[in-house]
Amino acid sequence: MSTEDLVEKAIKIRSNAYVPYSKFPVGAALKTKSGKVYTGCNIENAAYSVGCCAERVTIFKALSEGETEFVEMAVAADTNRPVPPCGACRQVMSEFFSKDMSIHLTNLNRDTKTFSMDDLLPFSFNNEDMEK
Template sequence: MNKDQLIEEAIGIRNRAYVPYSKFPVGAALRTKSGKVYTGCNIENAAYPVGCCAERVAIFKAISEGETEFEELAVAADTQRPVPPCGSCRQVMSEFFDRDTKIHLTNLQNNIKSIVMEELLPFSFQPSDLIDDK
């Protein structure tokens, strides 16, 4: 699956978003190193903090199916610029993505910004930061 197909998957899954409060559907498509694609859409809740973003839904679906190596992610929303992931998603992505994992951000006008994880969240908090070397 190439970048454009991955972006189409992200745009398509937006239609399944549950967004009665924000009216802001977001879709994500995650390709693993094995070639499988996991999609996600944002899911809101009346208790706002317990909703989940599209990026995390896709990542958590893949993890729950035993996938732990990721190749690239596409995220799509109806925004003026390519949609940036929120801070919570960036932290989750930094936990599971290599520094050079490709991330394609887009809007519905086909404005695409392709970056790697290190550019999205430089100097991120990592699991290795929890290890006590004393």
């Protein structure tokens, strides 16, 4: 699947977002090495802090199905600039994505900015930091 198609999937899955509190639907699409695509949206809760972003829902969906190798992700929201993922999602991404993996951030105009994992979260805390 092309990057453009991955972006379209991220935009489309926003329609499943459960966002009664923020009214800010976000969608994400994640491509595995084998070419399979997992999609996800944000899911909120009356206890605000237990809601989950589209990016993490998508990554956890794929991981829980046994996927471990990812090649590309797209994230979409109705924003002026391509939507920036929150810090928590960047940290989760850095656990499972290689430093050079591409993450495409976009909006409904299809303005798209592509970042490598390392650009999105430089100098990230990881397992090696606990090895001393």
